[in-house]
Amino acid sequence: MIEERFALGSSLLHRTDPSVKIIGATVLAIIIAISQSMAAILIGLGMGIALALLARLSPRALWPRFAAVNLFCLFLWVTLPLTGGGEAMGHIWSMAISRKGVMLALYVTIKTNAILLVLTALLATSPVHHIGRGMQRLGISTKLTLLLLTSYRYLNLIHQEFKRLQRAAELRCFDPRTNIHTYRTYSYLVGMTFVRSWERSRRVHNAMLMRGFNGTFPVLDTTTFRRRDLYFLLLFTASALVLAAVSLTW
Amino acid sequence: METTTDRHDVAIELRSISFTYPGHEHPVFDNLNFSFHGGHMGLIGDNGSGKTTLFHIMVGLLRPDSGQVLFNGKVMETEEDFTLLRRHVGMLFQNADDQLFSPSVVEDIAFGPLNLGHSPEEAREIAMTTLERVGLQGYEDRITHHLSGGEKRLVALATVLAMEPEILLLDEPTNDLDNAARGRLLEILGSLDQSLILISHDWDFLSRLTSTFYALEDGQLVRSNQVSIHQHQHVHPLGDRRHIHPPC
Structure with missing residues (x-):
């Protein structure tokens, strides 16, 4: 289910305070995304590659992520050059290839990969519950933080519940095909999974109320901000300023 | 109906409780009266007879259609009342997975103490002591959903004990436990000085921890007689070999 492939490690980035990494990732990703x-x-x-090297991410584990996002980019490369309009840079058969479209696809592809590297190097190098804690410390909406933490905790169980139902169906010789019976069975399975998750969420909420839950997860972590975290915060700020300056001047 | 008075000065009282689940025709409880003044009590009844519902009404997770819940003589009405009550009454849920929602064991146990206003340092200290009480030293940084069924149950018990309740409500604590885990749970529960109400279908477990039994029948609580001596048959592994039954 959720494999936190990159969460364990001993690199400098793994040891950096998650709140600092959240700030860095958010700022860099936004600037890269809107830069023209x-x-x-x-x-x-380049920064993304540098961060990935710093986090010592294994290329083998990174590969499936690249494959997934670049599949979307591939669709853009198929459609944008033909639909971009404006000046044609050439023709394939009788179809005009738009320069604007090609450039747009190129931009999107570079941006996507850069952001993927930044996010993986910064956010995937902390376990999800540390990220949740970091979000809480930064004062990000309690609802969002709770949603992240509880989804992370229970997604696995919900998945198991779905698998159990699916196995029960298979044990009674259910053989998925393209027909109404299959669609109906799958919608029952999904429906039952929703019902069970909802019931579980009520039981969990009850358990939380029993232990004095008042809307926020109290934070047990008492680790303090270290000097190294400050350096990283400065580094991220500086990188963001460089990026912003370059985007505005070139 | 009163159970034996204990050294603890706590009491939960239910007065004329009626409760029907929305959309159901038959009431779960019809004018039920009950009072608990500490001690160890067993609660038995068929599936669906309302044992868990009774627990939920006691702690205000469900509100009765009519009737009152009293804690130490005071009528509990608002959510705030019940929030206070829940500091004194802890509940072990049927499914430990529902109860363990924090990523790591120590965070889960510290959740209650933190909510009670302890500082993070104190909460961690309480969590570590409680883990030791249930015999799980060294488990603090384990990920809760990777624990075995028995370990989950013990951690869930620790999360409840960390709040130092005076009354424990245990909902089928031996469900899905193997013999070793069941034995440890029995040992731990036997050593506690808290009052407890225990729902179980496990007669042996019940009779080792409690001497008073109530049965839920047709929406009423009926006091069951003391354990009587009678002849019985049972099965267990390797029963054809020479074996000794531990005294009850």
């Missing part, structure tokens, strides 16, 4: 300058997004890609 090729120079800036290339620098962003």
Whole structure:
């Protein structure tokens, strides 16, 4: 289910305070996403690669992530050059290839990969519950934090519940095909999974009330902000300023 | 109906409780009266007879259609009343997975003490002592959903004990436990000085911890007679070999 492939490690980035990493990832990702300058997004890609190296991410584990996002980019490469409009840079058979479309696809592809690297290097290098704690410390909406933490905790169980139902169906010779019987069975399975999850959420909420839950998860973590975290915060701020400056001048 | 008075000065009283689940025709409780003044009490009844519902009404997770819940003589009405009551009454749920919602064991146990206003340092200290009480030293940084069924149950018990309740409500604590885990749970519960009400279908477990039994029948609580001596048959592994039954 949720494999936290990159969460364990001993690199500098793994040991950095999650709240600092959340700030860094958010700021860098937003600047890269809205920047219109090729120079800036290339620098962003460079920063992403540098962070990934710093976090010592295994290329083998990264590969499936690249494959997944670049599949979307591939669709853009198929459609945008044909639909981009404006000046044509050439023709394939009788179809005009739009320069604007190609450039747009190129931008999106570089941005996507740069952001993927930044997010993986910064956010995936902490276990989800540390990220939740970091969000809480930064004062991000309690509802969002609770949603993240409880989804993470229970997704696995909900998945198991679905698998149990699916196995029960298979034991009675259910053989999925393209027909109404299959669609109906799957909708029953999904429906039952929702019902059970909802019931479980009520039981969990009851258990939380029994222990004095008042709307927020209290934080047990008493680790304090270290000097190294401050350096990283400065580094991220500086990188963000460089990116912003480059985007505005080139 | 009164159970034996204990050294603890706590009491839960239910007065004329009626309760029907929305959309159901038959009431679960019809004008039920009950009072508990500490001690160890067993609660038995068929599936669906309302044992868990009774627990939920006692702690205000469900509100009765009519009737009152009293704690130490005071009528509990608002959510605030019940929030206070829940500091004194702890409940072990049927399914430990429902009860363990924090990522790590120590965080889960510390959740209650933190909510009670302890500082993080104190809460961690309480969590560590409680873990030791249930015999799970060294488990503090384990991930809760990776624990075995028996370990989950003991951690769930620790999360309740960490709040130092005076009354424990235990809802089928031996469900899905193997013999070793069941034995440990029995040992721990036997050593506690808290009052407890125990729902169980496990007669042996019940008779080792409690001497008073109530049965839920047709929406009423009926006091069951003391354990009587009678001849019985039972099965257990390797029963054809020479074996000794521990005294009850």
